[in-house]
Amino acid sequence: MSKGKILGVVLIAGAFAVGNYWGGLNSAAVITSSSGGASFSGGYDASKDAELNSDPVVIEEMKGEVIVVNDGESIMAAVKAANPGDTIQVMPGTYHETVYVDKENISIVGVIKEGARATLDGKGILNDAVLYSGNNFLIDNMKIIGYKGNGIMGQAGNNFIIRNNLIVDTGVYGIFPQLGKNGIVHHNIISGIEDAAIYVGMSDNIQVSYNDVFESVAGIEIENSRHAIVENNYVHNNTGGILAFVTPGLPIKTTYDVIIRNNFVVDNNHKNFAIPGSTVGMIPAGSGIVIWAGDEVIVEGNIITNNKTAGILIAGHNDFGKGSNDPESEPNSDRTMILDNFMMNNGHDTIDEVKALLLTEFKTGNADIINAGSGVDSCIINRHRYVTAGINSWKECDFTNTKDIKTYLLDTPVPARVIDKSERGKIAYLGVCTGCHTYTDRMIGPPINIIQALYMDNPEGIAEYIANPTKKRDDYPEMPPQDYLDEETRLAVAKYMLSRKN
Amino acid sequence: MINFNSNSIVALLLSVIFSFLFSVNAAANTKLNTEPNSKYRAEFTLKKTCPPSFELMEDGTCELRNMYQFYNSVQGRGLGGTQTSLPKHRDGFTPAQIDLGRYLFFDPALSKDNSISCASCHQPEKGFSDDLDRSIGITGEKVGRSAPTLWNVAFLDKFFWDGRADTLEEQAVGPLFDAKEMGNSPEHLLKTLNAIPVYLDMFKVAFPNSDKISIADISASLAAFQSTLISLNSRYDQYAHGHHDALNENEIKGLNIFRSFVARCAECHQPPLFTNNQIAVIGTPDPEGMPFDIGAEKTFNNKKNRGGFKVPTLRNIAKTAPYMHSGGMKDLREATEFYNKGRGHAIPEGEDLLIHWHIWEPDLQDKELDLIVEFLQTLTDESLTPKLPTKLPSGLPVIDRKYAQQKQKQQNNITVSGDEDE
Numbered sequence: 001m002s003k004g005k006i007l008g009v010v011l012i013a014g015a016f017a018v019g020n021y022w023g024g025l026n027s028a029a030v031i032t033s034s035s036g037g038a039s040f041s042g043g044y045d046a047s048k049d050a051e052l053n054s055d056p057v058v059i060e061e062m063k064g065e066v067i068v069v070n071d072g073e074s075i076m077a078a079v080k081a082a083n084p085g086d087t088i089q090v091m092p093g094t095y096h097e098t099v100y101v102d103k104e105n106i107s108i109v110g111v112i113k114e115g116a117r118a119t120l121d122g123k124g125i126l127n128d129a130v131l132y133s134g135n136n137f138l139i140d141n142m143k144i145i146g147y148k149g150n151g152i153m154g155q156a157g158n159n160f161i162i163r164n165n166l167i168v169d170t171g172v173y174g175i176f177p178q179l180g181k182n183g184i185v186h187h188n189i190i191s192g193i194e195d196a197a198i199y200v201g202m203s204d205n206i207q208v209s210y211n212d213v214f215e216s217v218a219g220i221e222i223e224n225s226r227h228a229i230v231e232n233n234y235v236h237n238n239t240g241g242i243l244a245f246v247t248p249g250l251p252i253k254t255t256y257d258v259i260i261r262n263n264f265v266v267d268n269n270h271k272n273f274a275i276p277g278s279t280v281g282m283i284p285a286g287s288g289i290v291i292w293a294g295d296e297v298i299v300e301g302n303i304i305t306n307n308k309t310a311g312i313l314i315a316g317h318n319d320f321g322k323g324s325n326d327p328e329s330e331p332n333s334d335r336t337m338i339l340d341n342f343m344m345n346n347g348h349d350t351i352d353e354v355k356a357l358l359l360t361e362f363k364t365g366n367a368d369i370i371n372a373g374s375g376v377d378s379c380i381i382n383r384h385r386y387v388t389a390g391i392n393s394w395k396e397c398d399f400t401n402t403k404d405i406k407t408y409l410l411d412t413p414v415p416a417r418v419i420d421k422s423e424r425g426k427i428a429y430l431g432v433c434t435g436c437h438t439y440t441d442r443m444i445g446p447p448i449n450i451i452q453a454l455y456m457d458n459p460e461g462i463a464e465y466i467a468n469p470t471k472k473r474d475d476y477p478e479m480p481p482q483d484y485l486d487e488e489t490r491l492a493v494a495k496y497m498l499s500r501k502n
Numbered sequence: 503m504i505n506f507n508s509n510s511i512v513a514l515l516l517s518v519i520f521s522f523l524f525s526v527n528a529a530a531n532t533k534l535n536t537e538p539n540s541k542y543r544a545e546f547t548l549k550k551t552c553p554p555s556f557e558l559m560e561d562g563t564c565e566l567r568n569m570y571q572f573y574n575s576v577q578g579r580g581l582g583g584t585q586t587s588l589p590k591h592r593d594g595f596t597p598a599q600i601d602l603g604r605y606l607f608f609d610p611a612l613s614k615d616n617s618i619s620c621a622s623c624h625q626p627e628k629g630f631s632d633d634l635d636r637s638i639g640i641t642g643e644k645v646g647r648s649a650p651t652l653w654n655v656a657f658l659d660k661f662f663w664d665g666r667a668d669t670l671e672e673q674a675v676g677p678l679f680d681a682k683e684m685g686n687s688p689e690h691l692l693k694t695l696n697a698i699p700v701y702l703d704m705f706k707v708a709f710p711n712s713d714k715i716s717i718a719d720i721s722a723s724l725a726a727f728q729s730t731l732i733s734l735n736s737r738y739d740q741y742a743h744g745h746h747d748a749l750n751e752n753e754i755k756g757l758n759i760f761r762s763f764v765a766r767c768a769e770c771h772q773p774p775l776f777t778n779n780q781i782a783v784i785g786t787p788d789p790e791g792m793p794f795d796i797g798a799e800k801t802f803n804n805k806k807n808r809g810g811f812k813v814p815t816l817r818n819i820a821k822t823a824p825y826m827h828s829g830g831m832k833d834l835r836e837a838t839e840f841y842n843k844g845r846g847h848a849i850p851e852g853e854d855l856l857i858h859w860h861i862w863e864p865d866l867q868d869k870e871l872d873l874i875v876e877f878l879q880t881l882t883d884e885s886l887t888p889k890l891p892t893k894l895p896s897g898l899p900v901i902d903r904k905y906a907q908q909k910q911k912q913q914n915n916i917t918v919s920g921d922e923d924e
Contacts, residue, residue, distance in 0.1 A: 100758055102584050127762035133583030149763035156582030172763050179582035251778040252577050277845050277859050325806030430567035434554035435885035484745025
């Protein structure tokens with residue numbers, strides 16, 4: 001959005017604000033103690049998660065083998081050799097590869113010896129360091145440098161743990177779990193990233209804590225995600241510190257129920273060096289916390305200091321940036337909740353738009369909290385402490401802390417979907433076999449009733465054959481092996497096949 | 503190698519003669535079979551069994567089964583990694599409705615002048631698309647956009663390149679009544695089908711609660727048939743289900759580049775459908791001489807969607823060249839390269855487009871582009887291609903006259919060259 005346009009929006013917003021302002025001027029400060037009082041009761045209600053209540057299954061503990069990878073060997077070769085449950089121990093040394101994990105229950109643990117780490121080095125040529133799609137993935141203690149894309153990227157794996165990693169200059173995102181549920185990102189040190197050092201995308205039930213993120217465009221970004229807690233992080237010298245965004249145009253459309261608490265959000269004044277066209281390219285240097293179309297974001301207990309544009313910026317798609325072309329994404333930041341925060345020396349060298357917003361309320365001080373959006377039902381406590389604009393209509397919050405919410409992580413891991421054995425056979429039969437076989441007619445393969453006659457009481461025989469087929473009939477093409485179905489499924493298919501009557 | 507010996511010249515001559523003879527026959531064959539001939543009617547019985555991969559339920563409807571039902575995914579949207587579920591889909595039609603849809607789909611009687619069918623532009627052996635940059639409609643002229651594949655449409659919630667329809671039924675009436683496509687009108691279509699005794703019988707069986715043929719029933723059976731075009735058993739799928747040897751080393755390298763955040767292909771073409779069902783503005787060029795296509799701007803009445811089109815599925819993509827909404831890219835290599843040439847490089851002068859943020863300058867090496875193309879071949883699966891009817895209730899040639907001629911010509915060539923081998 002051009003400056004002119006932003007100014008226009010600001011002036012209109014300002015006109016509304018002036019009325020509110022005169023009403024509130026000179027009224028006594030309402031001082032609320034955040035150590036007592038009610039705690040936040042909203043957020044995530046685990047008991048309503050039907051998926052978890054249906055039939056929780058505790059995922060197998062990591063009790064597999066330990067595979068040791070020494071300097072000069074390949075981590076990927078170890079992943080290929082690993083079975084679910086195995087741990088891959090990577091000894092100090094430099095590894096030049098992309099590691100992809102399309103398996104469940106794999107742990108990659110770097111071994112640190114006298115400070116020397118297992119280092120994945122993309123040498124500026126390789127795309128991503130680690131890609132995982134399996135559930136229950138753990139990566140620990142690795143050092144990652146010089147990749148073009150991401151340090152660690154998740155693609156729909158649930159129950160992930162990404163911790164103790166050192167990630168420097170890896171391109172677009174340092175840590176990027178996407179489309180996962182129930183994950184932990186903590187104790188990582190990340191810097192020099194062109195977009196977000198930590199980017200949680202389209203995910204649920206996430207904990208981001210104790211990370212040190214700096215000198216990136218965005219420090220920590222919670223995007224199109226729900227039930228996330230960002231706490232106890234040190235977020236400094238990025239362009240923008242902590243972001244809660246709804247980015248339009250993505251298949252999952254909401255961000256809500258995000259708690260940003262007890263972080264150090266300081267000195268986020270780095271020049272914006274984002275890639276042209278990226279969403280974070282619009283963030284003005286010096287933005288502490290930015291809420292952009294995210295709903296139900298709670299900001300509590302943070303130390304937010306010396307962010308030159310503003311401590312906390314709140315806006316919607318139509319107020320800030322290029323706007324939305326997505327009719328399905330709701331553009332406003334609704335129900336923002338700001339509890340006690342330590343804010344000092346923010347907005348000391350701010351942008352014209354923020355100055356103009358302050359002016360509409362006859363203020364000239366350093367901006368702590370700026371709301372340029374038109375979201376509804378927001379609240380704040382102890383507003384008198386801060387220099388603010390655009391929040392006069394906000395209510396007093398009816399709670400003062402979030403101490404009742406320890407975590408949004410789940411008590412038990414997201415279970416793998418359990419399908420009854422008979423069901424497994426049916427689905428594989430209908431999903432795969434019926435492409436070539438019908439009950440009575442010749443298709444690509446022989447009819448099922450002929451197979452039944454041959455294997456009457458011998459499902460094991462069918463299971464064995466489909467894993468290792470041999471050419472039996474001159475007038476039919478040879479069947480491709482179906483060994484990608486696991487043994488249990490092959491036997492289930494065979495039994496189901498023999499039970500068919502039409 | 504071409505070897506012009508006397509035999510092959512004879513073969514060529516024979517095939518020309520054959521095709522000429524056939525075309526004369528076929529030319530006559532544009533008249534509808536409206537005779538209430540009971541012998542002809544007896545040749546058409548709608549199926550009572552579900553198509554492959556569908557289970558017949560107790561209420562007589564067919565439900566889809568596939569291996570992705572073993573998995574869950576965030577928000578139930580079916581997006582992301584290898585083992586995620588698929589989004590909600592259309593099924594629950596009866597075998598009779600599906601089979602009727604099959605006849606209608608391949609029947610040129612649905613067009614204004616009995617010259618083309620749905621399948622003229624969505625041919626099974628061409629990935630349910632055609633091999634044209636933009637399809638040719640009833641007027642003989644090219645229409646505005648290319649024909650999208652119909653594979654896995656059961657999983658989509660937006661139809662047409664500009665996303666202007668929300669259901670398959672709504673989509674079906676688009677081409678039927680578009681002056682440039684099939685050129686028909688509701689009145690004329692109903693008149694045509696009502697005059698065909700076999701269809702009268704079939705509609706009674708497929709829609710026992712309707713007392714006459716309706717446009718709603720026509721589009722419902724077309725939707726029923728199209729929702730059975732399932733392609734989920736490619737080699738990629740075997741890999742996704744855990745058989746990692748299903749892909750060779752190069753293909754896996756290609757997959758990794760495809761899903762890396764450098765190339766970012768998988769951000770919009772997300773597995774397992776290889777589309778995220780969204781509209782994206784990527785700024786592909788329109789062919790020379792064509793006015794700029796505003797795409798989804800019109801659908802959503804939003805300038806920010808100018809030049810926006812639906813993200814197409816990449817399943818069976820190797821079968822559907824040329825690519826993009828106006829078919830400007832002749833092969834997969836060229837289409838892949840488009841993304842490597844840099845953000846907005848093809849935007850016409852004077853246009854201001856809000857290019858999707860995933861489009862950037864990935865700076866991939868040539869070798870990496872080749873590997874992506876190699877990977878895309880692993881998404882081919884046509885094992886559930888439905889059978890073409892051998893004849894139609896209307897008596898017209900299956901798909902259309904041109905198609906029938908071509909098939910006949912190929913048949914003749916095979917026969918003749920078979921003789922040659924002997």
